[in-house]
Amino acid sequence: MIEVKHLSKRIGDVQALDDLSFKALNGQITGLLGPNGAGKTTCLRTLFGLLQPDDGVAEIDGIDVRKDPIAAKQQLGLFPDPFGLYERLTPREYISYFAELSGLSKAQAKDATERAIQMLKLDDIADRRCKGFSQGQRMKTALAQAIVHQPTNVILDEPTRGLDVMSTRLLRSNLQQLKEQGHCVLFSSHVMQEVAALCDQVIVMAKGKVVAVGSPEKLCEMAGETSLEEAFIKLIGSDEGIAA
Ligand SMILES: Nc1ncnc2c1ncn2[C@@H]1O[C@H](COP(=O)(O)OP(=O)(O)OP(=O)(O)O)[C@@H](O)[C@H]1O
Numbered sequence: 001m002i003e004v005k006h007l008s009k010r011i012g013d014v015q016a017l018d019d020l021s022f023k024a025l026n027g028q029i030t031g032l033l034g035p036n037g038a039g040k041t042t043c044l045r046t047l048f049g050l051l052q053p054d055d056g057v058a059e060i061d062g063i064d065v066r067k068d069p070i071a072a073k074q075q076l077g078l079f080p081d082p083f084g085l086y087e088r089l090t091p092r093e094y095i096s097y098f099a100e101l102s103g104l105s106k107a108q109a110k111d112a113t114e115r116a117i118q119m120l121k122l123d124d125i126a127d128r129r130c131k132g133f134s135q136g137q138r139m140k141t142a143l144a145q146a147i148v149h150q151p152t153n154v155i156l157d158e159p160t161r162g163l164d165v166m167s168t169r170l171l172r173s174n175l176q177q178l179k180e181q182g183h184c185v186l187f188s189s190h191v192m193q194e195v196a197a198l199c200d201q202v203i204v205m206a207k208g209k210v211v212a213v214g215s216p217e218k219l220c221e222m223a224g225e226t227s228l229e230e231a232f233i234k235l236i237g238s239d240e241g242i243a244a
Pocket of ligand 1: 011012014015016035036037039040041043190
């Protein structure tokens with residue numbers, strides 16, 4: 001489970017997070033939905049311990065990220081930009097490298113890597129260098145790296161950005177699989193269709209604050225609209241920075 005409580009973060013002149021609180025539960029896909037500049041990336045970076053909040057607490061399975069970053073990160077997988085893989089490594093080398101970075105021994109990392117390769121059906125490309133990989137192959141390698149240490153929680157910042165339709169579909173089905181296995185999946189997006197298709201719970205954010213929380217259906221009901229896009233615009237009071 002991921003929980004943020006009263007998070008605030010000022011960056012320069014901007015109040016990027018403003019008393020932000022929400023929970024993302026295990027066995028659910030939670031979407032952080034907000035227009036450009038809403039604070040989604042800042043929130044996810046804070047959860048991963050890459051940014052220190054000015055105020056408030058970020059917890060992974062009840063562990064305060066600021067107080068015990070190593071223990072928190074052991075229960076957290078971060079989906080990296082699939083376009084930034086190390087080209088000279090094979091997926092097996094790449095995944096195993098991150099498994100060891102997460103604290104596993106060499107032998108444990110080897111087993112964990114094999115398990116991730118099986119889960120994401122990477123066998124046929126596991127020993128080829130990443131250079132020249134298709135988008136789908138990159139995406140699967142990146143996701144395998146995020147889950148190799150079997151974290152309860154996985155966070156993804158705009159995971160489908162730049163992916164083609166096939167890779168996007170593949171990623172969606174992988175996220176569904178993680179949910180079915182009981183993981184807590186939290187991802188940021190401003191793509192309405194994606195959020196409507198995937199999420200059990202949507203946290204609508206604007207200007208660093210939570211504006212509304214609920215299932216896509218519930219948000220439509222709250223706003224008195226039939227489409228999530230219309231509901232979202234009504235809830236945040238603007239249509240700036242939204243993708244359909
Ligand atoms: N390093 C930085 N320097 C200056 N301002 C920043 C920095 N990082 C974030 N901000 C500001 O903080 C606010 C929140 O940014 P953030 O990237 O978290 O939004 P976002 O919801 O992820 O947006 P997007 O959908 O466009 O990626 C924005 O106004 C942004 O300009």
